[in-house]
Structures are given as structure tokens and as C-alpha cells.
Amino acid sequence: MKKKIAFFDTKPYDKRSFDSTVGIEEYEIEYFETRLTERSMALTKGFDIVCAFVNDEITAPVIDQLYANGIRLIAMRCAGYNNVDVCHALDKIRIVRVPAYSPHAVAEHALALLMTLNRKIHRAHLRTRDSNFSIVGLVGMDMYGKTVGVIGAGKIGRIMVDILCGLGMDVLVYDKYQDKAWAESKGVRYTELSEIYEKAQVISLHCPLTDESHHLINKESIAQMRDGVMIINTSRGPLIDTKALIKGLKSGKIGAAGLDVYEEEADYFFEDYSEEIVTDDVLARLLTFNNVVVTSHQAFLTEEALANISGTTLKNINTFYAGEHGANEICGNCDAGSCVRHTKRTA
Ligand code: NAI
Numbered sequence: 649m650k651k652k653i654a655f656f657d658t659k660p661y662d663k664r665s666f667d668s669t670v671g672i673e674e675y676e677i678e679y680f681e682t683r684l685t686e687r688s689m690a691l692t693k694g695f696d697i698v699c700a701f702v703n704d705e706i707t708a709p710v711i712d713q714l715y716a717n718g719i720r721l722i723a724m725r726c727a728g729y730n731n732v733d734v735c736h737a738l739d740k741i742r743i744v745r746v747p748a749y750s751p752h753a754v755a756e757h758a759l760a761l762l763m764t765l766n767r768k769i770h771r772a773h774l775r776t777r778d779s780n781f782s783i784v785g786l787v788g789m790d791m792y793g794k795t796v797g798v799i800g801a802g803k804i805g806r807i808m809v810d811i812l813c814g815l816g817m818d819v820l821v822y823d824k825y826q827d828k829a830w831a832e833s834k835g836v837r838y839t840e841l842s843e844i845y846e847k848a849q850v851i852s853l854h855c856p857l858t859d860e861s862h863h864l865i866n867k868e869s870i871a872q873m874r875d876g877v878m879i880i881n882t883s884r885g886p887l888i889d890t891k892a893l894i895k896g897l898k899s900g901k902i903g904a905a906g907l908d909v910y911e912e913e914a915d916y917f918f919e920d921y922s923e924e925i926v927t928d929d930v931l932a933r934l935l936t937f938n939n940v941v942v943t944s945h946q947a948f949l950t951e952e953a954l955a956n957i958s959g960t961t962l963k964n965i966n967t968f969y970a971g972e973h974g975a976n977e978i979c980g981n982c983d984a985g986s987c988v989r990h991t992k993r994t995a
Pocket of ligand 1: 802803822825
């Protein structure tokens with residue numbers, strides 16, 4: 649009997665990518681368009697595995713219901729797992745993830761946001777489409793020689809550092825854990841957040857969302873930043889207190905914001921609301937600024953990343969059925985981040 653996978657929050661590109669993954673035919677997948685929440689959790693009855701994504705809500709009650717329905721594995725097809733109550737799942741359901749599907753895709757998207765905002769490409773595009781060939785108001789700055797702060801130098805942050813070094817920028821790095829040999833090899837310097845806030849003209853966020861990093865960018869941190877600072881967030885929405893960001897944008901303290909993620913994105917992102925009214929006033933306000941570019945959590949969306957997501961998810965599931973604890977397993981006993989210690993804990 650084939651094991652059955654309940655696949656939530658399906659988009660056409662997910663289905664295309666998973667269906668073409670060699671070896672997936674060993675499993676039976678049912679694709680649900682709905683997200684996994686307390687309202688939809690009953691759908692998992694009769695399945696063995698749940699495959700979920702960034703905006704599924706895998707809370708304690710969802711985990712209990714999944715467990716009662718016989719689910720023993722949640723295969724996250726993403727890197728972040730802040731939407732999973734990992735501790736509650738401990739010793740009930742095992743959780744695996746795809747730690748890196750394409751760090752290049754995300755870093756390159758962060759660069760796209762940065763460059764779009766700096767050279768005002770989004771505004772220039774609208775103008776020339778309307779036969780307005782004026783360049784008044786489109787002055788940018790050379791990135792060469794400017795100071796940039798990268799917060800979180802893991803897989804994505806490090807690629808971002810390479811890109812920014814390539815632009816000739818002076819790169820300051822903050823990470824909770826320092827790898828001095830890496831920093832030295834790249835000619836970049838670890839520092840405290842306070843120095844990044846004080847000196848950086850651009851700040852790019854690449855750390856995970858944890859209790860500690862929640863609202864890292866807030867009223868107080870914004871007050872310490874340089875006037876006109878550009879903030880890029882391709883990591884997780886709640887790293888930024890959006891209301892504080894809006895205040896900063898209104899006062900001119902923040903010169904530009906490139907956001908691929910948003911605090912309340914689960915209500916809107918990935919769906920087409922073009923025929924409806926956006927009732928989220930914070931999001932609506934954000935969209936009115938001509939120095940803000942919002943993309944709807946698409947930084948990962950490249951062919952290469954999709955192929956890695958489906959391939960790694962399949963490997964993770966196979967590892968589970970081989971009775972092993974792979975390196976992509978998340979352990980509720982460990983700090984958020986890259987957990988490869990599950991086998992040690994259970995040993
Ligand atoms: P990673 O785990 O390789 O690196 C994260 C880094 O952040 C680590 O070096 C860690 O030490 C550091 N860190 C942890 N807590 C911190 C804190 N409080 N302050 C500063 N640094 C801290 O993760 P990776 O692959 O680089 O991904 C980073 C984030 O990017 C993910 O957590 C995820 O939220 C986001 N992401 C967004 C995607 C998108 O499509 N927009 C796609 C994939 C990931």
C-alpha cells in the first residue's frame with residue numbers, strides 16, 4: 649500500500665514540480681488548495697504524511713488532531729518553521745524541513761528589491777508605460793562604497809554578503825553566532841546591531857523569526873538608524889513592527905523598504921485579491937508609498953528552488969520511512985536554527 653501524503657496550500661507550480669520528481673510515484677499525493685489550519689485539519693484523516701508550507705498554521709490543536717488521525721510525519725517544504733509548534737510535536741509527530749532550497753534565489757531577490765528601490769525602477773517602469781519619459785525624481789545612489797548591514801549570516805545572508813561585496817559595499821554583519829574564519833575570508837566584519845543601525849545606509853534581514861528576533865526592527869531600533877535608511881526584508885514579516893516602519897516611512901527616517909514578507913501576510917499573500925478590497929489597513933497603507941516595494945513571499949520562487957524543494961522533501965520522507973533521523977529533522981528540544989541533534993537527544 650502506498651503511503652498517502654496530504655499536501656496543503658497547493659499552487660500549480662508545486663504540483664508541477666512534485667509530480668515530475670523521480671521517485672514520488674512511490675507515494676500517493678492528494679493536493680489540497682486550502683491551507684492547513686484548525687478548520688481544515690480534519691482533511692488529514694486517512695493520510696500518513698502532511699506536507700505543509702510557510703503559512704499553514706501547525707498549532708498544538710492541529711498537531712493533536714493530526715496525531716489522532718495517524719499522521720506521524722510533517723514534511724515542511726520550506727526552511728522556516730516558526731508556524732509549527734515544534735515542542736508540542738515532540739514525541740508525537742516528527743518534523744522535517746528543506747533547510748536550503750536555493751539560498752541564491754532569496755539573496756538575489758533581496759538584491760532585486762534593493763536595486764529596484766535605489767534606482768526607482770518600479771516608478772520608471774510605470775512612467776515609460778505611460779509615455780512619460782521624465783527622469784525627475786528618479787535620482788539613486790552608487791551602492792559602491794556605501795555601508796550595508798546584514799543581519800543573520802547563515803546560508804542566505806552569506807550569499808547576500810558575497811553579492812554586496814561584489815558591489816564594492818562596506819559590509820557589516822550581525823549574527824547571534826559568529827564564524828570569524830568565514831568573516832575574515834570574506835573581508836567583512838561582525839559587529840553589534842547598534843553599529844549597523846548607526847552606520848548602515850542599507851539593512852538586509854536574513855535571520856530566522858524567533859522570540860528574540862520578533863519585532864527586531866521597531867520604534868527604538870528605527871530611531872537609532874541613519875536618516876534615509878533602506879530596509880530589505882526577505883526573511884519573515886514579524887521581524888519588523890510594520891506600524892513602526894510606516895511611521896518611519898511617513899517621517900522620512902526610512903528612505904525605502906523592500907518587503908517580500910509581511911507580518912499578516914497569511915491573510916493575503918499567494919492569493920489573487922485584485923477583484924476585492926484590501927481590508928488590512930496596515931498593508932493598504934504600506935502599498936501607498938512610492939518608496940516601498942512589496943512582493944508576496946516570492947523570493948524563493950525559481951525553477952532551481954522548486955526542484956530542490958520537491959527533491960529534498962521526497963528524500964526527507966524516504967529517510968523517515970527508512971527509520972532514520974536525517975539532518976533535516978527539526979527537534980523540539982533544540983534552539984531554533986539548524987538542528988541536527990535529534991539523534992543525540994533520542995539516543
Ligand atoms: P540559516 O539558518 O542558514 O541562517 C540564519 C542565520 O541567522 C544563522 O547564521 C543564525 O545564527 C542567525 N540568527 C539566528 N537568530 C538570530 C538573531 N536573533 N539575530 C541575528 N542572527 C540570528 O537560514 P537561511 O537559510 O539563511 O534563511 C534565513 C531566513 O530566510 C529563514 O529563517 C527564513 O525565515 C527566510 N527565508 C525566506 C524565504 C523567502 O522566500 N522569502 C525562503 C527561504 C528562507
